Amino acid sequence: MLSKKAKYAIKALLALADHGREEPMRIADLARKEQIPAKFLELILLGLRNQGMLQSRKGKGGGYLLARDPADIYLGQIVRMFDGPLAPVPCASQTAYVPCADCRNEAVCGVHLAMKEVRDATAKVLDGTSLASLRTQVEHASDLSSPTR
Amino acid sequence: MLSKKAKYAIKALLALADHGREEPMRIADLARKEQIPAKFLELILLGLRNQGMLQSRKGKGGGYLLARDPADIYLGQIVRMFDGPLAPVPCASQTAYVPCADCRNEAVCGVHLAMKEVRDATAKVLDGTSLASLRTQVEHASDLSSPTR
DNA sequence: TATTTATTCTATCAACTTGATAGGGTATAT
């Protein structure tokens, strides 16, 4: 399951990508736009900033803005940050491998084998999708759902 | 994350597939073989039986055995049974769709779009892997890791 | 038929995680 934190983070970052990197956006505005509890969002944005994904400005006219180009921010990084490794089991993780205590031989473990496939499939999607490409996809999808003519 | 229940279930079912469908296997033996707390495994096997994946026999010479051919038992069914839908968010689930309360328009939601891809990728793996095919994979993998000559 | 064997079922628990809120601290623009 994707946590609310990760979900809110993606939504907020997408909104910031839409907003552009010229001027910052306030927590309160982001919260209202994306229907996220403001105080909770505050925590999330703080985390994203400490990870270097966001920049912030204090005081009047302040707020948050993307620290990098939307094409260089991948969903994989966001999800890992809030929900940990993508792999369903630690022994199948590429970025945070931990062996199972109860596993004698990983090479002969069906769970390991299958979950490694799941992790690879998930990583392919999330590490292959940037904020920029996701925006494009959304745009294309909305074209299809409400055509101009 | 895969729950321990789902993980133990897969391991137990694999062991039962190895064991063959001629005679049943006792909880205690399964627990020892797979390093699973016996009382906990008991609960899991009971669930699998109530789902029709296992058959049981009481009394002496009793135990559990697969109710179906290993080629007809898919990881997707097992995982869904213990951990719920494969999709990271309910609005991306095929088998248990629930819309997000905070989502105005699903067609324009980046989270929805991306997570639908993740769920499809996961489902492709888990609904495409049966106990039988997983056994084959494990066999092949162990051939590679410890060759005969 | 008494007894052993092994599953069935329900209840309970501690530990942990999650989603969320509260409230004061700090930097900045005007």
Add this chain to the structure above:
DNA sequence: ATATACCCTATCAAGTTGATAGAATAAATA
């Protein structure tokens, strides 16, 4: 100065997870 808006830490209720306990039930067999 002062209003604005982010920064940071603490705290909390509710839910979930992994696990254990113990008695009830069914089946084989001596």
